[in-house]
Amino acid sequence: MEATDPLKTLSHMSKEKLIHMYRQMWLIRYFEEKVDEFFKRGLIYGTTHLCIGQEATAVGACAVLKEGDKITSTHRGHGHCIAIGSSIYKMMAELFGRTTGYCKGKGGSMHIADVEKGNLGANGIVGGSIPLAVGSALRAQMKNASDVTLCFFGDGATNEGSFHEALNMASIWQLPVVFICENNQYGMSSSVSDMTNVKQLSIRAKSYGIPGQTVDGNDLFEVMQATDTAVKRARAGQGPTFIEMETYRWKGHSKSDKGKYRTSAEVEAWKKRDPIKRYERSLREARILTGECIEQIKREALMTIEDSVTYAKEGPQPTADDVLKDVYAP
Numbered sequence: 001m002e003a004t005d006p007l008k009t010l011s012h013m014s015k016e017k018l019i020h021m022y023r024q025m026w027l028i029r030y031f032e033e034k035v036d037e038f039f040k041r042g043l044i045y046g047t048t049h050l051c052i053g054q055e056a057t058a059v060g061a062c063a064v065l066k067e068g069d070k071i072t073s074t075h076r077g078h079g080h081c082i083a084i085g086s087s088i089y090k091m092m093a094e095l096f097g098r099t100t101g102y103c104k105g106k107g108g109s110m111h112i113a114d115v116e117k118g119n120l121g122a123n124g125i126v127g128g129s130i131p132l133a134v135g136s137a138l139r140a141q142m143k144n145a146s147d148v149t150l151c152f153f154g155d156g157a158t159n160e161g162s163f164h165e166a167l168n169m170a171s172i173w174q175l176p177v178v179f180i181c182e183n184n185q186y187g188m189s190s191s192v193s194d195m196t197n198v199k200q201l202s203i204r205a206k207s208y209g210i211p212g213q214t215v216d217g218n219d220l221f222e223v224m225q226a227t228d229t230a231v232k233r234a235r236a237g238q239g240p241t242f243i244e245m246e247t248y249r250w251k252g253h254s255k256s257d258k259g260k261y262r263t264s265a266e267v268e269a270w271k272k273r274d275p276i277k278r279y280e281r282s283l284r285e286a287r288i289l290t291g292e293c294i295e296q297i298k299r300e301a302l303m304t305i306e307d308s309v310t311y312a313k314e315g316p317q318p319t320a321d322d323v324l325k326d327v328y329a330p
Helices: 006-010 015-040 055-062 078-084 088-095 129-142 155-159 161-172 201-208 220-235 264-271 275-285 291-314
Strands: 070-072 149-154 177-183 212-216 241-246
Touching (some): 015 055, 015 078, 055 149, 088 291, 155 201, 177 220, 201 241, 212 220
Parallel strands (some): 177 241
16 A cells, blocks of 8 residues: 655645535444444334445545446445435435435435435445446547446455456456555454465456555545545546445444354454544644534534434325336336
8 A cells, every 4th residue: 555645635725615525524424323223223114234444435436426427335435425425314214215315215325326426325235336327428438428337346346256347347448447445354254364265355456467556544635545546547548447446344244143243352353443533633734624623523423413303204105106206118
């Protein structure tokens, strides 16, 4: 991993942008904590996959995108939605199964999409979004458009056939797509070291003749730097890049996972690398944020989440007449 100089990076960015990213990270953290609470209380049905501890990969990667760029997401995709600017109110309404949600309450946690913002959708199939991202990039190339597609997926997806087929196709056609593997160390309950025989997943990029890089996924600046380089390369017509972002999910794989395959020492060690706190320290050192500003941002973020819950609960539920709507093409 190539070390970054936070203060040097900060000097090239506006104060507003830096604070906005900090606010986004807290919005993701508080959103996930609230969703976790509601699932435990039985107020939300279905299942969910939380990204607490992975806030930097979503915020850092999406921060370098331009209007018109696209992303494809995963079953652990709430952070991607918030980072690209989707409505937290419509997201919460979707989880509550209300018609005011992004999929009118029918998709739930794993199927949120916001095409207007460039989010082509989350996906409940491991590796399912990877070919979709290649299709999006192919469309851009065929239309001579300038947009780039970021493709998020987990470490488990790199063992799927869709991953290898998609990378090969993107490589031979030099498509404007950036493959981002959020390696949170576990595919469900299996350690990545038990599932693959390579030290770094990014080495697999060499098989397809494209650049591969492993970065600290809990370092917002490393994430931004690597993604920015890859996006610029793709936008210039030089083809895809594969970035492995090493991070960690604090919670279980899904709501029903107690995480007994992990030691408490391991979890605590990763919590000490909290991406929000690390970014916060950099902002303090650069005198961009004071303690008072930090507390205000956190209060406002938490209030936004609480307001989204009120909005969600007030929304109407789908009726029996809505069962087949939006399922089949007219």
